[in-house]
Amino acid sequence: MKQYLVKFPLRLIFHPFEGFWDLKYENKGKVRAGIIILIALMIVMIVNRQYSGFLVNYYDPLTMNSLNEIKYILVPFALWCVSNWSVTTLMDGEGKFKDIFLASAYSLVPIILIILPLTLISNVMTLEETAFYWLFNTVALLWSLFLLFIGTMTVHQYTAGKTVATMALTVVVAMIIVFLTMLMFSLIQQMIDFGYNVYREIIFRL
Numbered sequence: 001m002k003q004y005l006v007k008f009p010l011r012l013i014f015h016p017f018e019g020f021w022d023l024k025y026e027n028k029g030k031v032r033a034g035i036i037i038l039i040a041l042m043i044v045m046i047v048n049r050q051y052s053g054f055l056v057n058y059y060d061p062l063t064m065n066s067l068n069e070i071k072y073i074l075v076p077f078a079l080w081c082v083s084n085w086s087v088t089t090l091m092d093g094e095g096k097f098k099d100i101f102l103a104s105a106y107s108l109v110p111i112i113l114i115i116l117p118l119t120l121i122s123n124v125m126t127l128e129e130t131a132f133y134w135l136f137n138t139v140a141l142l143w144s145l146f147l148l149f150i151g152t153m154t155v156h157q158y159t160a161g162k163t164v165a166t167m168a169l170t171v172v173v174a175m176i177i178v179f180l181t182m183l184m185f186s187l188i189q190q191m192i193d194f195g196y197n198v199y200r201e202i203i204f205r206l
Helices: 002-014 016-025 031-051 066-090 097-106 109-124 130-156 160-205
Strands: none
Touching: 002 016, 002 031, 002 097, 002 109, 002 130, 016 097, 016 130, 031 066, 031 097, 031 109, 066 097, 066 160, 097 130, 109 130, 130 160
């Protein structure tokens, strides 16, 4: 398991083309490892928001709900995987849902590796040094986005242009899913309210 949690992720983030090829065609990526990476990211982000230095921490640790923070990671991640699978199925993508999940999960490794030490270092930073904190935050995000791009291109066997278009469509589909979900819950709430009001009216008249 150490190979799939340490050696392979480290090789993948520094050699993404080769790494994502091995993930899909050599079965080097494991679902269990992907889940552990996702859990590790949630823990790192919670620790970051709880224990970052006050110069860079805009969250109030006393009022922060850790369970609330988890959904800000899980929901976008799940939306991305479902939306990407939906789009690529229609666009002749070769990746299965498992491939999309693994490529997306392994792409998060740079955020984990950079944000955790940054959280510790931020507690001894001066105001002038906080620029480096935001610089490395940006590097972590861009690195992960680059890996996600390479991963999407490799598992689906797309060209660079088609990958960009697919990722843009994935974001659009994710927004549509969110809109339809909110609309559905709104309609259900209205139906419940209507039923409750009818019930009250009947009880009142009886």
